[in-house]
Amino acid sequence: MFSKLKNIFKSLSKQLSNAVMYKIIDERNIEEFCSKILIDLIEADVAYDVAEGIVESIRRNLVGQRIPRGVNTEEYMNEILYKSLYDILSKGLASDFLNVVRDIVARDGVAKIMFMGINGVGKTTTIAKIAYMLKQNGVRSVVVAADTFRAGAQEQLRKHCEKLGLPFIGGRYGADPAAVAFDGVAYAQRGKYNVVLIDTAGRMHIDVDLMNELKKIVNVVKPHMKILIVDALTGNDAIEQARKFDEAIGVDGVILTKVDADASGGAALSVIIGVGKPILYLGVGQSYDDLLRYEPDAILKMLLR
Ligand SMILES: Nc1nc2c(ncn2[C@@H]2O[C@H](COP(=O)(O)OP(=O)(O)O)[C@@H](O)[C@H]2O)c(=O)[nH]1
Ligand SMILES: [Mg+2]
Structure with missing residues (x-):
């Protein structure tokens, strides 16, 4: 890298x-x-x-x-x-994600975390990595597929949950994503789970329909954290996406994926510096443990060794 x-x-x-x-x-x-x-x-x-x-x-x-x-x-x-x-x-630099989650759980019982981003940036994969990391740390999560637009999206997440041994909440094709997310939260509260991870639909572009769908989920579920996933390879586009999502929905933190796939490192570095939001993690591969906490020192070791 x-x-x-x-x-x-x-x-x-x-x-x-x-x-x-x-x-x-x-x-x-x-x-x-x-x-x-x-x-x-x-x-x-x-x-x-x-x-x-x-x-x-x-x-x-x-x-x-x-x-x-x-x-x-x-x-x-x-x-x-x-x-x-x-x-x-x-x-x-962001506050330690795990600590933030634990604080929310201690205060509110269930931490509700929503993930957003356009198609193909790595939302679903990253949610599986986060669920795995939480499980490794003894935090029990429920995973919700609030993307009822693509049948494949539901299947992909369901398979991850089977592998990880985590409850999966999905919805019928065309169901209201906000209702599915709401069901997920209710399931977590009943089952004494700590965290709800909500996957949302992507589009090829940012459009009004997508933003309205996300706004509705936010209004219904009131997530504690809204995390934007962006693809490091897209450089300036990723910075632009962050600006638009922040204006329309609000972005509490960013996860930058595919840092491993950026051969020069220039695009990834541009997003890290230009995105203007706390960076929680870097995605550095396709396995569950390919998720690095964002730490300037670790990046600098890679850059200046
Ligand atoms: N090399 C690499 N590939 C990734 C990473 N994160 C996701 N991907 C791949 O990107 C593609 C799209 O991921 P997906 O999670 O389906 O994106 P979504 O449409 O945003 O849900 C898949 O082939 C993933 O395996 C990463 O950190 N590194
Ligand atoms: Mg997806």
Whole structure:
């Protein structure tokens, strides 16, 4: 993961350290490197605004730096890059999901969590991963397929639930998704389950019908958390989806899927930085345990090692 970006940052810290051996880093050095890294990042599919933000942060951290004698300059530069990126990546840091869920359960009995996103981003797969993670941590969940539009959607989720040994609540084709979600919540309350995970319908595009359907589920079920799933490979589109879902429904947190499939890492990094919402997890594969908690340090280890 992030292989191309890793090479860019590695060569940057090498070049910087060669240039600044035994002297102060001057304006000219900085300008030269900043314009080069901007181009490198854009060539690695990093969105323009995001690349500019990264360069700006590096510039801020470089200005006036004096490398102490006897210090390994490459390591020193690597630390400056680390700090520059950490400043940016830490903006996406979310509270620990599991703790948040446990707090809600302690207060309200059942935590209601709704997942949204357009078709194919990985909603159903991610819900199965979350259900698995909760089960591993002793939290009992009910899974609801409030997508009554596609028969396949119900089947897919039912199979995951069978594998995971979790109760599945579905609805007949064409049934009201809000009613199905409501049934799921009632089932959880009766059966003393801790969490209800609600899968919703996707569309190819964001349209009024989808938003109205989601609004109705929100009004009926009153979820504690509305989580948006976006596909890392779609870069700027994912950022745009987050903006639209947030305006229409409200987004409490984001899960970024298919980070493993982004060869350069630029699109994934762009979404992480540009999405403007807390990032709960990264999807890094198709198995149940391919779900990474979002931690800037872990990303930085991948980027700067
Ligand atoms: N490589 C990879 N594939 C994923 C990931 N998450 C989901 N997928 C795949 O993306 C496709 C669509 O997933 P699905 O859960 O059906 O999407 P939905 O339409 O949003 O419910 C499936 O083939 C999943 O296996 C991920 O993190 N990495
Ligand atoms: Mg689905």
